[in-house]
Amino acid sequence: MNEEAYTVTVHPPSKKRIAKATVAALIIAAALLVTAVLPAEYGIDPVGTGRLLRLTDLARADAKATEKNAVPDSKSDEPRAAIVPLLQPAPDGGAPTVKGAFIAQSKRYKIDSREMKLAPGEGTEIKYNMKKGAGLIYSWTASDKLLFEFHGEPNVKPAGKEGTDYYETYELDDQLGKDQGHGTFIAPTSGIHGWFWENKTGKEVNLKLVSAGFYDWIFQNVKNKETALKTMDPDVIPSHPKVPDEVLH
């Protein structure tokens, strides 16, 4: 240990030196982030180094691995689509069988149950925020026929549609309308998925919607007022119902 080493403490770093070091740290961090971390972690490759160094393969491999294993990716808390259910028609013309039977999720499903009154001419919207591959099981019933559109707004819009209110239609009935709809749904994209209903009858229509699925919040649009609503955990229903043992056979 020599004396010289200690003279450094006598002269603490100057303002200029600290500022320089901080700015340098910020620049180096930004450079590494843009050239290496973002391409490798998220597949975001703004300057093309990810493709050049094949770092984006890491991000892709990550996505592929989850597809293969049918296990939610524990790295991010995003449950990705593990498998795409493949419907195969039965040889005898019977009901199709589903190959790839389940999509594992890392969180408990949520439930929703609501009743809405639609005045004549009024439209309303309920959509669920779901990750790609998340499942939903739903039933809605109405006291009269409603025009409706079952649709989804992906978080990532296709090229050229950025910034527009782009949506994809799953089911549309804008002619006669229906008084109920039931089904299972697997989100094709990460985003909000749900219904727009419109009351074209001359009187008030009562609409009931129940669902269970892997969504984390609910989008509601009533009278052009958009709100994000909380979901309910199936385990915290007041007086959690116990299904009685009623013998069927």
Add this chain to the structure above:
Amino acid sequence: MKRNLTRIAVLLAIVMLLPILATAHNVSKRDATFVQANTGAAVAPFLYLGAKHMVTGYDHLLFLVGVIFFLYRLRDVVQYVSLFTIGHSLTLLGGVLGGIHANSYLIDAIIGFSVVYKAFDNMDGFKRFLHFQPNTRLAVLIFGLFHGFGLATKLQEFTLAQNGLVTNIVSFNVGVEIGQVLALTGVLIGLSYWRTRPGFLQHAFLTNTVLMVGGFILVGYQLTGYFVA
């Protein structure tokens, strides 16, 4: 000069490796399956998970390196680390038991920022620019609270069985402290040895700059995650 360059190269390599190590940071898939399948008290597994999380959780470690960088006396080390422990234990237990769900990306970004803050503090940045030294003990305690929220969000990613919940969370917390002691011992041995070398003080500034780079990368990494995921 040549030795200095080697040191810089090694430090930069460590920073470059951070993202690759990133997978080690979260509870791994196999462990996750265990956590979710588990119903009831399981002291040893949760102890182990907590310790593993801390030893492989480089964001917590970077912050601790920053905190003890200029602490020469063991008494001070114990005091600061205890403050950090009190902070993160409070929010870990409170967060999970109280069901407070914080966004893990934002929390991890704040944890990254805590590294930047401490590195800037070690450079004497506050004294020089603000002409006063923010209370270092209070800062460690406050950032400890955020680190605890980070630990809590990692546990909350899984549906924990209500049965034996408190035992398991406390076990996880104790595991975190064990892991922290293990990791700190390694860091302290390394730092103590380095301090006996003549180059320590000259490289202290550079090391804190590299620490700051690591912190900034964590902030950017987590904030991007917040916006895209």
